[in-house]
Amino acid sequence: DGGWGLHIEAESSVFGTAMNYTALRLLGTAAEEPKMIKARGLLNQMGGAVNGPHWAKFWLSVLGVCKWDVVNPVPPELWCGPHLNFLHPVLLTLMSRQAPA
Numbered sequence: 001d002g003g004w005g006l007h008i009e010a011e012s013s014v015f016g017t018a019m020n021y022t023a024l025r026l027l028g029t030a031a032e033e034p035k036m037i038k039a040r041g042l043l044n045q046m047g048g049a050v051n052g053p054h055w056a057k058f059w060l061s062v063l064g065v066c067k068w069d070v071v072n073p074v075p076p077e078l079w080c081g082p083h084l085n086f087l088h089p090v091l092l093t094l095m096s097r098q099a100p101a
Helices: 014-026 034-045 054-062 076-080 089-098
Strands: none
Touching: 014 034, 014 054
């Protein structure tokens, strides 16, 4: 159907399709390749990336593809963790600011 799931045997999902499409674009795949057109069409049929789970919207916002308004609130307990944790919100915010526009 042109999309991707969470694993090789899974049905296409918004999360899998949005993340794989984004990864392929970041790796340099042209937007006009047939597989990318098919994936974009399927993602539009599913309602777009904003209909994906929290993690899809979160990572797309970190990359600067989506606005942070679409992301559900992050539990405040994440801010209390050590800054050495690679998932600490401070580090993710810094990484998203360094991404090219």
